[in-house]
Each structure stands twice: as structure tokens, then as C-alpha cells.
Amino acid sequence: MYFFRREKIQCRYQFSLRDAVDITLLQRALTAALASAPYYTQRLVQEKREMWLEPNTEPCLVYPGSTMRNIPEQANGYLFCVSCEGDTVYFDWHHFLLDGHGVSPLLTSILEQYCNLRYGTAFAVPQIVCDPPYDMEAMLAEYPPVEYGSDVIQRDVVQTYEGALRRTRVCLSKQSLVEKALANNAKPVSALMGLLCMAMREYLGKEKIQYSYSSDTRDVAGVPNALYNCVCSFGHTVQLQAQTRLADFVADVDADIRRDLQPQSKRRRMADQMGWVYKVNQQKAPLRIKQRVFQMGEYIGGTISDFWLSYLGNPLMPATPELAQYTTDFGVWVPPDGASVGVEAASLNGKIILCIHNKAPNPGLADILRKTFENEGVAVLEAEDLD
Amino acid sequence: MERAEIISQITAILEDVAEVSPEDVTESSVLMDDLDLSSMEILTIVADLEETFGLRIPEKELRNFVTMGDLVDYLAANVG
Numbered sequence: 001m002y003f004f005r006r007e008k009i010q011c012r013y014q015f016s017l018r019d020a021v022d023i024t025l026l027q028r029a030l031t032a033a034l035a036s037a038p039y040y041t042q043r044l045v046q047e048k049r050e051m052w053l054e055p056n057t058e059p060c061l062v063y064p065g066s067t068m069r070n071i072p073e074q075a076n077g078y079l080f081c082v083s084c085e086g087d088t089v090y091f092d093w094h095h096f097l098l099d100g101h102g103v104s105p106l107l108t109s110i111l112e113q114y115c116n117l118r119y120g121t122a123f124a125v126p127q128i129v130c131d132p133p134y135d136m137e138a139m140l141a142e143y144p145p146v147e148y149g150s151d152v153i154q155r156d157v158v159q160t161y162e163g164a165l166r167r168t169r170v171c172l173s174k175q176s177l178v179e180k181a182l183a184n185n186a187k188p189v190s191a192l193m194g195l196l197c198m199a200m201r202e203y204l205g206k207e208k209i210q211y212s213y214s215s216d217t218r219d220v221a222g223v224p225n226a227l228y229n230c231v232c233s234f235g236h237t238v239q240l241q242a243q244t245r246l247a248d249f250v251a252d253v254d255a256d257i258r259r260d261l262q263p264q265s266k267r268r269r270m271a272d273q274m275g276w277v278y279k280v281n282q283q284k285a286p287l288r289i290k291q292r293v294f295q296m297g298e299y300i301g302g303t304i305s306d307f308w309l310s311y312l313g314n315p316l317m318p319a320t321p322e323l324a325q326y327t328t329d330f331g332v333w334v335p336p337d338g339a340s341v342g343v344e345a346a347s348l349n350g351k352i353i354l355c356i357h358n359k360a361p362n363p364g365l366a367d368i369l370r371k372t373f374e375n376e377g378v379a380v381l382e383a384e385d386l387d
Numbered sequence: 388m389e390r391a392e393i394i395s396q397i398t399a400i401l402e403d404v405a406e407v408s409p410e411d412v413t414e415s416s417v418l419m420d421d422l423d424l425s426s427m428e429i430l431t432i433v434a435d436l437e438e439t440f441g442l443r444i445p446e447k448e449l450r451n452f453v454t455m456g457d458l459v460d461y462l463a464a465n466v467g
Contacts, residue, residue: 296446300449
């Protein structure tokens with residue numbers, strides 16, 4: 001899916017160590033980790049209209065410095081890149097070969113091997129095995145692709161704003177959000193989604209708001225150990241007016257989300273979305289045309305929305321220093337591709353922190369969010385436009 | 388750009404992408420029904436037109452492209 005996006009998505013994880021990083025030892029650690037993890041050594045080959053993955057026989061190097069290199073062009077063909085400067089290890093990766101789940105085992109292994117070499121720890125070198133590709137043909141046989149008819153092509157679509165990226169940070173009392181959700185017999189995420197819809201109605205100046213979110217699909221695709229991207233996204237529309245209150249519509253939002261997350265719904269949605277990617281890939285057209293067709297397909301398929309909401313961080317280890325640091329600046333992460341506004345929500349120390357990337361030109365998002373939350377009785381600890 | 392030139396470019400793309408014979412195309416041809424184009428083919432044609440004419444067609448315009456004439460009208464109004 002990410003291969004057909006025109007904007008290349010490169011992500012970065014960075015780890016501050018206790019001491020200055022020894023680049024020679026880090027190189028040895030990387031080499032040792034990769035020796036047991038062949039999936040990560042693949043490179044992308046493109047010839048005319050075809051592309052495929054094959055083993056990369058070039059050395060995988062650790063680079064000095066903190067500058068994010070262009071992947072794969074400046075990384076010896078690898079689809080990730082390790083570098084270091086001072087006490088920090090940087091791990092950059094292209095969202096094409098991997099997703100966040102897929103990255104974690106490798107960077108954990110590299111850091112463990114580094115600790116073995118630097119501090120004499122005794123971490124084993126784990127074999128990192130990737131499940132084979134899921135059976136796309138079987139999925140399409142189960143849920144045959146639906147040809148978009150004129151009714152689909154001719155329906156209204158969300159046209160996103162694509163202006164300069166600006167950031168807004170909002171911090172809520174988690175307790176008050178949970179209480180609001182419970183009072184409406186809804187999941188907290190449903191309440192948050194509804195509140196964001198209300199704020200976006202005012203901010204974007206439109207009564208019909210489309211929101212979206214994604215869900216991991218490794219379980220329903222039968223590939224629990226997949227390192228590659230394995231996800232589907234859902235989008236829904238709410239019709240709101242100035243006087244609409246959360247209680248008027250949050251039950252519908254909650255029902256939609258609960259229904260989406262049923263295994264059959266996720267599998268059907270995955271078949272829809274990956275079926276489209278599959279069809280685009282089969283077109284005899286140059287890559288740039290395929291990328292544009294894919295993009296337009298996302299619009300008419302309803303993937304493109306006014307805003308998306310994503311969870312930020314590891315729910316089992318929510319209060320890492322790196323996550324806390326990220327919420328202060330969130331300068332690099334996944335940009336809000338496919339929406340005017342991207343909202344990442346972290347749960348940290350009793351607070352819900354919303355890290356918002358916004359491509360719409362209108363001013364005053366922080367004030368509107370504060371007013372919306374407070375009018376519904378959700379305590380706002382901070383709301384600030386950062387750019 | 389002359390309307391005839393736009394029509395000529397579109398019919399060439401139609402022939403290339405969907406093997407539609409230029410003789411079968413008129414301005415009143417309905418893309419999906421008369422020319423039997425799939426949604427994928429329509430999007431590929433639009434992407435090709437963007438490249439050919441050097442413009443970006445907003446996705447919200449897609450819904451207005453019902454007939455060949457709709458495409459010609461849009462390009463005639465938006466190509467310099």
C-alpha cells in the first residue's frame with residue numbers, strides 16, 4: 001500500500017543510551033542481529049513496470065551522524081538505516097517493507113547485541129522469522145472485489161487540505177474522558193472520536209465530517225508473525241450541527257467502531273483495500289500513473305477523511321521517556337497522509353495527550369478543541385497551537 | 388487549446404488504456420455504459436490526462452465525469 005503513495009513515508013525511532021555510542025560495536029551488533037533475521041535484508045528492485053524484493057548482498061552499514069538518510073538510495077539499498085551520534089542510536093525505516101510491529105524485533109535485537117558487546121550482557125541472538133505473505137487470492141475469493149459503479153465514482157468525496165503542516169497539542173484529563181464515555185455507555189475511543197468530530201465541524205466549517213482509523217489485521221489475515229504492513233482502515237461519516245451534543249450521536253460512533261473491530265469486518269475491509277492495491281499493481285502503467293490511480297481509488301473508496309485518529313505508544317509500556325519526549329515536539333512521525341488533520345493520542349500518567357498535525361489553513365484549532373471538550377465536561381489541561 | 392485537439396488526446400488515451408476505438412467515441416458517449424469502461428480504467432485515463440495536460444484534477448471532480456463531453460469540458464476550461 002505504501003509503495004503506491006506518492007509521499008514516501010520514512011519513520012524514525014531513536015534511543016538515548018547511558019554512554020556515548022561506540023559505532024564499531026554498533027556495526028558488529030547490527031551485523032550479528034541481521035545474520036538471524038533475513039527478512040530485513042531484502043532490497044527493492046524495479047525494472048520498467050515490474051518490481052520485486054530480493055536479498056541484498058551489499059554490506060549493511062551503521063552511519064555516523066543524526067541526519068535522516070534517504071532510504072534506500074543512501075542506505076546501500078536497505079529499506080532501513082541505522083546511525084548514531086553522541087549517546088543516541090537512530091533507526092530509520094521505510095514504511096514499505098515494515099510497519100511498527102515489524103521494526104521492533106530487529107531494533108530490539110540490535111540493541112541487545114550492542115549491550116552484549118559493550119557491557120557484557122548475555123542476550124541471545126533471536127531468530128526473527130516472518131510469516132509468508134498472506135493468501136491474497138483466498139481473501140479475494142472469500143470477499144470478491146466489488147467493481148465501483150457510477151454511483152460510487154459519482155458520490156461526493158472529502159477533498160483534503162494539503163497546506164503546510166502545523167502542530168497543535170491538547171492535553172486532557174483521562175479520568176474525565178473515561179467518565180464521559182461511561183456516562184454514554186461508549187468506549188473511551190468512541191467518545192474521543194465524537195468530540196473530535198464536533199471540533200472539526202466547527203474548525204473545518206462543514207456539517208458532514210468523515211473520520212478514519214486503522215486496525216492491525218495480522219490476526220484475521222492468519223499471519224501473526226508478519227513483519228510487513230498488515231492493516232486495514234475504516235472510515236465513517238457523521239452529520240452534525242452547531243447544537244449537536246455528544247450524547248446525540250456517540251452511540252452511533254460506538255456501534256460503528258465495535259462492528260468494525262469484529263474479525264469478519266476487518267477481513268472484509270482488508271480484502272477491499274488490498275484488493276484495490278492488487279488491481280492497481282496489475283495495471284500496465286508506469287509507477288507514477290499507478291500511484292495516482294491508487295490515490296484516487298482511496299478517495300472514492302472512502303479512505304480519505306477529514307481527520308484520522310491513531311493510538312501513540314505501547315499500551316503495555318505507556319510511560320517511556322521517548323514517548324514523553326515525543327509528545328513535547330512530535331516533529332517526525334507519520335504525517336497525516338489521507339486526511340487534512342492527523343490526531344495521535346497517547347495515554348500518559350493519567351493524561352490523554354493529543355499530538356495533532358494539521359494541513360488546513362484555518363487558525364484557532366487549539367481554542368476550538370478546548371471549547372468543545374470543556375462544553376462536554378471533559379477537563380482540558382492544555383491546548384496550544386505550536387506553529 | 389482547441390477542443391478538437393483535446394478530443395484527439397483523450398481518444399488516443401482511451402485507445403491505449405482501454406482499447407476503445409476512436410470511431411466509437413463521441414462527446415455524448417457515457418464512459419461506463421457506452422464505452423464499457425471500468426472504474427480502474429476511468430481513473431487510469433484521468434491520471435494519464437493529468438500527465439498529458441500537466442494539471443492536477445481534484446478528486447472531487449471525478450464525480451462529474453459521466454460522459455466524454457464532461458472530460459472535454461473540464462479540460463477546455465482548465466488547460467491553458
